[in-house]
Amino acid sequence: MPESAPESILTKLTSGGVRATMLSCLFFTGFGCLIPFLPLWLEKAQGFSGSQIGLVLAIGGFSRIIAGPLTAAWADGRKDRRAPLFLFASILTLGFGSLWFVTGFAAIFSIILLMDVAFWGLLPVVEAALLRLTKYGWPRYGLARGLASAAFVVGSSAVGALIGGFGPWAVWAWLLGVSILLIGAAAWMPAEPVAGDTEAPFLQRLSAGVGLLKDPKFTLLIFAAGLIQATHSYFYVAGTLIWTNDQQISPTLAGNLWSIGVVAEVGFLIFMARWTERFAPETLILIGGISAVVRWSALAMLPPVWALYGLQLMHAGTFAATFLGAMRMIQGMHGDERTPTAQMIYMALASAPAQALTTLLSGELYERLKVDGHAAWGYFSMTGVALIGLALAVLLWLRRDPVGMTQAAAA
Numbered sequence: 001m002p003e004s005a006p007e008s009i010l011t012k013l014t015s016g017g018v019r020a021t022m023l024s025c026l027f028f029t030g031f032g033c034l035i036p037f038l039p040l041w042l043e044k045a046q047g048f049s050g051s052q053i054g055l056v057l058a059i060g061g062f063s064r065i066i067a068g069p070l071t072a073a074w075a076d077g078r079k080d081r082r083a084p085l086f087l088f089a090s091i092l093t094l095g096f097g098s099l100w101f102v103t104g105f106a107a108i109f110s111i112i113l114l115m116d117v118a119f120w121g122l123l124p125v126v127e128a129a130l131l132r133l134t135k136y137g138w139p140r141y142g143l144a145r146g147l148a149s150a151a152f153v154v155g156s157s158a159v160g161a162l163i164g165g166f167g168p169w170a171v172w173a174w175l176l177g178v179s180i181l182l183i184g185a186a187a188w189m190p191a192e193p194v195a196g197d198t199e200a201p202f203l204q205r206l207s208a209g210v211g212l213l214k215d216p217k218f219t220l221l222i223f224a225a226g227l228i229q230a231t232h233s234y235f236y237v238a239g240t241l242i243w244t245n246d247q248q249i250s251p252t253l254a255g256n257l258w259s260i261g262v263v264a265e266v267g268f269l270i271f272m273a274r275w276t277e278r279f280a281p282e283t284l285i286l287i288g289g290i291s292a293v294v295r296w297s298a299l300a301m302l303p304p305v306w307a308l309y310g311l312q313l314m315h316a317g318t319f320a321a322t323f324l325g326a327m328r329m330i331q332g333m334h335g336d337e338r339t340p341t342a343q344m345i346y347m348a349l350a351s352a353p354a355q356a357l358t359t360l361l362s363g364e365l366y367e368r369l370k371v372d373g374h375a376a377w378g379y380f381s382m383t384g385v386a387l388i389g390l391a392l393a394v395l396l397w398l399r400r401d402p403v404g405m406t407q408a409a410a411a
Contacts, residue, residue, distance in 0.1 A: 016133035016190045021144040023085075023185045024130045025151035027122065030178035032155025034119070037163070037171045044168040046108055054363060056112055061356030067117040068348020072341045073206035084125045084340070085186035091118035092179035099172060120352065122182075124343030129189065131327060132336050142273020142324075149266045153259075209341045213349070218333060218342070220396040225285055225326035226350030227389030231292045231382040232319065233358035235299070238366040242375050247302060257308055261315035268316035273324060281332065282393070282400040284325030289390030291317025293383055300379035332401075358385060 042048040042056065071084070078084065095115035102108060130148070134141040155174070162170035213219050243249040243257065276284060295314045303311065326346070334342045358381075365378040 015137055017137050017139055017144065019189050020129045020133040021139055021147060023189060024126050024144065024148040026178060026181055026185050027126050028148045028151040029155035030175055032152035033159040033171060033174045036156050037159055041168045041171040048105065052105055056109055058356050058360055059113065061352045063113060063117060064120055064348045064352035067121070068344045068352070069206055069209050071117065071121040072209045072344035081129070081192040082186050082189050084121065085189065086183065088118040088122040088125070089179060089182035089186055091115065093176065093183060096172060096176040096179055120347060121344065124347055125340050127327065128340040128343055131331050131339065140274060142269050146266045146270030149262065149269060153262050209345055212342055212345050217396065217399050220392050221326060221329055222346040222350035224289070224389050224392035224396050225322050226346065226354045227385055227392065228285070228288045228292050228322045229319065229351060230354035230358045231296060231386045231389070233355060234362040234365070234378050234382045237359060237362040238375060238378060246373065246375055249305065257312050260309060260312040264313045264316040265320045268320040269324065276324065280400045281325040281329035282397040284321045286393045286397045287317055288322030288325065289386060289393040291321065292386035293390060296379040296382040296386060300376050300383070302376050
């Protein structure tokens with residue numbers, strides 16, 4: 001009997017849920033580098049101007065409107081769920097490797113555009129695998145996704161330190177290394193055959209993917225959640241600048257405030273996710289919309305420092321609750337077979353374009369408002385977007401299913 005204990009522990013540590021958690025954590029260590037530091041690498045190592053960096057990021061976002069459904073249709077035709085993981089991780093590895101050898105805006109822009117499609121194509125596949133493989137056993141989804149969010153912080157902190165010691169090319173080296181490891185992580189994932197119709201023609205699969213929008217509830221879901229998530233754009237563009245310039249907050253305190261938001265997100269996903277299962281996913285999205293209206297309106301008023309701590313804790317509502325509600329609802333509506341496609345459609349047609357538009361808006365607003373010392377007023381634009389998302393969330397909530405039915409569908 002004692003001899004079976006090590007085998008039991010080994011089985012647990014190599015379960016599908018653990019493998020998906022490791023894959024997700026690895027992906028988010030790259031994400032934690034890409035989001036804050038890619039612009040720095042483009043500027044310091046490649047000499048891109050601010051306008052060129054903005055163009056790269058914006059075009060990358062809009063490109064997903066076309067690339068998302070196309071990659072979803074391709075992935076639907078594979079017989080092994082790992083195929084998209086291998087494809088997108090390989091594209092990222094080849095792309096980052098080639099960046100060592102090329103120069104000039106046009107060449108670098110083209111490569112980054114292709115990698116942007118691969119990176120954001122990989123995200124829903126990773127998320128879907130995490131949802132699917134943590135449904136039963138250990139770890140549960142909330143813990144696994146919380147660890148992935150923590151890995152984002154590890155990635156950003158580690159790369160920040162590496163840049164200080166080795167310069168901006170540390171960004172490139174980190175992302176290349178993560179991409180190579182992702183290929184290995186994809187190989188370690190359990191082989192899962194796809195039960196759907198993999199023999200259907202490509203155009204038929206593409207039509208079926210886009211056809212998900214014919215479901216009014218799914219359409220309400222993706223645009224409600226997409227708009228609420230997009231309201232973070234002004235905070236990401238100008239939040240630290242407003243704190244340090246307009247409110248005379250030290251960079252150290254600003255960094256601490258950022259950390260509070262991340263801790264709130266991780267804590268919610270790890271410790272509160274199981275508790276929130278008693279609520280319908282639509283309720284979580286509604287909470288996210290209300291939180292966004294309150295948070296951005298309050299930040300527009302330049303609140304005192306003590307209030308900023310509470311507003312940063314609201315990241316658990318504006319991001320984590322919205323995200324968790326959307327993921328659970330997509331899983332419940334579409335099951336294991338269609339969830340990756342549904343997530344790609346969500347990110348391609350709602351999340352990505354909304355983020356791109358609000359990011360462009362945020363940059364322009366900040367440039368105009370900072371001249372007169374009213375940069376914080378830009379948050380009111382995010383309140384306006386949040387109100388639209390909240391209105392859609394209310395309509396979605398009115399169509400909600402009983403919690404028991406939602407959980408049964410997800411199972």
